[in-house]
Amino acid sequence: MKIHKRYISALVALLFAVPVMAQVPAPAAKQSKPMLFKGATLHIGNGQVIENAAVGFDKGKITYAGPQSGANLSGYEVIDVTGQHIYPGLIQPNATLGLNEVESVRATIDWREVGEMNPNVRSVIAYNTDSDIIPTVRANGVLMTQLTPVGGTISGSSSIVQLDAWNWEDAIVKADEGIHLNWPSMLIETGNSRNDERLKRMGEEREKTMLEMEKLFRDAAVYKSGKQSNENLKLSSMVGLFDGSKKLYIHANYGKELIEGINFAKKQGVKDIVVVGARDAVAVVDFLKANNVAVIYSGVHALPSRAEEDVDMPYKTPYLLHKAGVPFALDYDLAIHGIRNLPFIAGTAAAYGLDKEQALAAVSLNTAKILGVDKQVGSVEVGKDATLVVSTGDLLDMRTNNVTYAFIQGRNVDLNNKQKYLYEKFENKYKAQQQQVPASATSAAGN
Incomplete structure (x- = not known):
């Protein structure tokens, strides 16, 4: 029985790709340079909320958490997260x-x-x-x-x-x-x-x-x-x-x-x-x-x-x-x-x-x-570990929780996981199948 080369190539790629993609991400390296996030709404964790805030941290510790207007940006890698929310981990x-x-x-x-x-x-x-x-x-x-x-x-x-x-x-x-x-x-x-x-x-x-x-x-x-x-x-x-x-x-x-x-x-x-x-x-x-x-x-x-x-x-x-x-x-x-x-x-x-x-x-x-x-x-305060998350929406709401950054002791954590990989895998599969459906079949189904 003949097997098309295209299928052999796809099988080999799959065998090599799945074990790699499904692995647990390696732990992040220690923080190497000061970082500062600006423009977000800061939820400190103690009941306080600061609009248009900034959070800076260096060597794994929070050095600034307050209004953006009071932040010293000198020496920090600045990341603009305007419209997002910062929470304690x-x-x-x-x-x-x-x-x-x-x-x-x-x-x-x-x-x-x-x-x-x-x-x-x-x-x-x-x-x-x-x-x-x-x-x-x-x-x-x-x-x-x-x-x-x-x-x-x-x-x-x-x-x-x-x-x-x-x-x-x-x-x-x-x-x-x-x-x-x-x-x-x-x-x-x-x-x-x-x-x-x-x-x-x-x-x-x-x-x-x-x-x-x-x-x-x-x-x-x-x-x-x-x-x-x-x-x-x-x-x-x-x-x-x-x-x-x-x-x-x-x-x-x-x-x-x-x-x-x-x-x-x-x-x-x-x-x-x-x-x-x-x-x-x-x-x-x-x-x-x-x-x-x-x-x-x-x-x-x-x-x-x-x-x-x-x-x-x-x-x-x-x-x-x-x-x-x-x-x-x-x-x-x-x-x-x-x-x-x-x-x-x-x-x-x-x-x-x-x-x-x-x-x-x-x-x-x-x-x-x-x-x-x-x-x-437990809270985003100066002197504590830089263990915090950034989300595009309300972290406590299932509809809007979307974590874009996570830091543990100042280390930028890889947010990939097996569930995300499987979601993307099958999303791409069904998208590809939809694209392969002939236009005539689509119109027939509509009739």
């Missing part, structure tokens, strides 16, 4: 990005350890900087994440990383900043006698878990005092909980579980508590405020928890938390492929009560404060 908390690639392929999943009590597990050492998903997230303005282990009762420690690095060591912004505790679910009696025995067994198991957890915290407190001479990795990893150098992230949703978990942590002497998930946060908002507990809210695009709740409750919970004065941030739960939609859940919150700049803060500066990295990132 968005931060996704509570994520397994880089720890989980393809859920149906076990070898690509590295987000949990065997066992129930693993405070010494470090999620960051399993971080895969070559994940295909990371570039798709950056393209929508999400430039940092909190690597969070899952599973068991105490999953391990999380770390904050930036999303443009050769390896996990280069990616670290703040290592091992908190321990994650999945609060044991409370049992609800159903009145069904067939479930009595099962509920009894579950209750006994929960009681056992609570006792083990209490013992571990008590032992860690003793270990901190220096009364144990032998090194214990599990206990040493928890020492920071008692002096405030580490946070305790309690994952729970039900209101009574939130109260129970916070009371437990305070009883053990934990200094800094954050609740994650917190679907019932509004129901216990006074308790959260009284105990100075921050919230990482995961349910903006979820259904209401109960049939009798307002269908809009998940959308307006961020506004209600803000109104009550509870520190909060938003996350896209653990669905890694959805993290690119982080700006749009903030946009939903803005449509249901939050001011647009408050919504932006909920995925930037508020998150940075809760995670303890606000001195470095």
Whole structure:
């Protein structure tokens, strides 16, 4: 059978082109010269907006952020972005990005350890900087994440990383900043006698878990005092909980579980508590405020928890938390492929009560404060890392979000990704097919 040379050439080109184009872009080189963007609307991240602004940065740090009229352009490479918007890079908390690639392929999943009590597990050492998903997230303005282990009762420690690095060591912004505790679910009696025995067994198991957890915290407190001479990795990893150098992230949703978990942590002497998930946060908002507990809210695009709740409750919970004065941030739960939609859940919150700049803060500066990295990132201010994005439209609106530049620590990040490549590939394919349709066929179809 004869094969036309044209098809052989096309096949060879495809074999060479696909692997190259589908690769994760290489990390950007360090900033080599001062840069300044002028003419944009600047959304600082702290609620302030400056029209016709300028942002300059050098050696990875912001040197100027304010009105264009006050900027010194001398020595800077000036880029005119008139009509566009400058935002701080968005931060996704509570994520397994880089720890989980393809859920149906076990070898690509590295987000949990065997066992129930693993405070010494470090999620960051399993971080895969070559994940295909990371570039798709950056393209929508999400430039940092909190690597969070899952599973068991105490999953391990999380770390904050930036999303443009050769390896996990280069990616670290703040290592091992908190321990994650999945609060044991409370049992609800159903009145069904067939479930009595099962509920009894579950209750006994929960009681056992609570006792083990209490013992571990008590032992860690003793270990901190220096009364144990032998090194214990599990206990040493928890020492920071008692002096405030580490946070305790309690994952729970039900209101009574939130109260129970916070009371437990305070009883053990934990200094800094954050609740994650917190679907019932509004129901216990006074308790959260009284105990100075921050919230990482995961349910903006979820259904209401109960049939009798307002269908809009998940959308307006961020506004209600803000109104009550509870520190909060938003996350896209653990669905890694959805993290690119982080700006749009903030946009939903803005449509249901939050001011647009408050919504932006909920995925930037508020998150940075809760995670303890606000001195470095979270807002476009002088002295902070030049981790920012430029968009032709509103970053929080799915219709207008179009990131044209992204910088991480002053490095110009490549915004190409596998999804863009596939989009362009098939767009070109169908355009070519349309051009090949004879004019007679088009007119016949019209008739």
